[in-house]
Amino acid sequence: MDCKLVGPETLCFCTHRYKQHKTDFEVIPKDRPICVPCRVSHCQCKSYHYVPLNGTQPIRCRCKHFADQHSAAPGFACNLCSKCSGFHSSFTCGCGQPTYTHETVVETKQERSALGKPVGQDVPYAAMGGLTGFSSLAEGYMRLDDSGIGAPSVEFLESPVTNMDHPFLKAFQGPSSSAHVSSQLPVEKGEAC
Numbered sequence: 001m002d003c004k005l006v007g008p009e010t011l012c013f014c015t016h017r018y019k020q021h022k023t024d025f026e027v028i029p030k031d032r033p034i035c036v037p038c039r040v041s042h043c044q045c046k047s048y049h050y051v052p053l054n055g056t057q058p059i060r061c062r063c064k065h066f067a068d069q070h071s072a073a074p075g076f077a078c079n080l081c082s083k084c085s086g087f088h089s090s091f092t093c094g095c096g097q098p099t100y101t102h103e104t105v106v107e108t109k110q111e112r113s114a115l116g117k118p119v120g121q122d123v124p125y126a127a128m129g130g131l132t133g134f135s136s137l138a139e140g141y142m143r144l145d146d147s148g149i150g151a152p153s154v155e156f157l158e159s160p161v162t163n164m165d166h167p168f169l170k171a172f173q174g175p176s177s178s179a180h181v182s183s184q185l186p187v188e189k190g191e192a193c
Contacts (some may be wrong), residue, residue, distance in 0.1 A: 002117070003095045003102060006050055013087070014038050014072035021048045034106040044073035050104045052093060057089040059099065167170035 005009075008019040021036045028034070038045035051067050052059060058066040063084035070076045070087045078084035091099050112119045161173040 003093050004050060004052070006048070006104075010050065011053075012038065012041075012045060012072075013049040013051045013067060013070075013076065014043050015047065015068050015178060016040050016043060018048060021045075025186060028108055036106055038072070048106070050102075052091065052099055054091060059087055059089045061087045101128055 006018050008017065010018045012018065012021065016038050020040055021038050023036055033047075035047040037047055041077075058068050060066055061070065061078065061084060063078050063081050065078050065080050067087060067089070069080050070078050070084075076087035078087070089099050093099055093102060101159070107115075107117075109119050161169050163170075
């Protein structure tokens with residue numbers, strides 16, 4: 001499951017936003033995983049690494065220090081103590097798994113489509129950073145639609161109800177042609193409608 005789809009404002013382990021990392025490749029790199037290094041000067045971050053928050057607070061390592069008190073260099077060593085061998089948190093994600101079992105994956109739209117994973121709609125400007133709707137930033141289990149695309153198209157919403165649709169849609173599809181005909185029958189005088 002995609003627990004979190006990262007948007008342009010989503011923070012990295014290095015405390016910089018995704019949009020501050022190199023995402024505008026002229027040619028997509030062939031080697032995987034795709035490294036998305038931080039472009040902020042003097043930042044040691046070699047590739048974007050998502051780290052969740054506990055509400056608005058950064059999560060804690062097993063050494064009891066916060067994530068932002070660790071080095072952004074690979075290995076994520078603690079800046080405040082010497083006993084820590086690298087950032088490791090048992091914080092549990094909304095999917096029920098601890099964060100250390102997760103990995104940050106950068107994939108192209110073609111790669112996701114080939115694997116049968118949901119993809120968002122194309123955005124007209126690079127400045128939008130891939131954000132198509134706020135629902136796409138919700139955690140995987142909280143997203144109303146698992147694609148992150150957002151609201152369905154008008155064509156989809158106005159398409160006729162078929163036998164393949166959910167029974168709820170068939171039951172509440174609106175007045176049918178037979179109901180329309182019966183309402184047009186003449187009413188004799190003295191009868192109440």
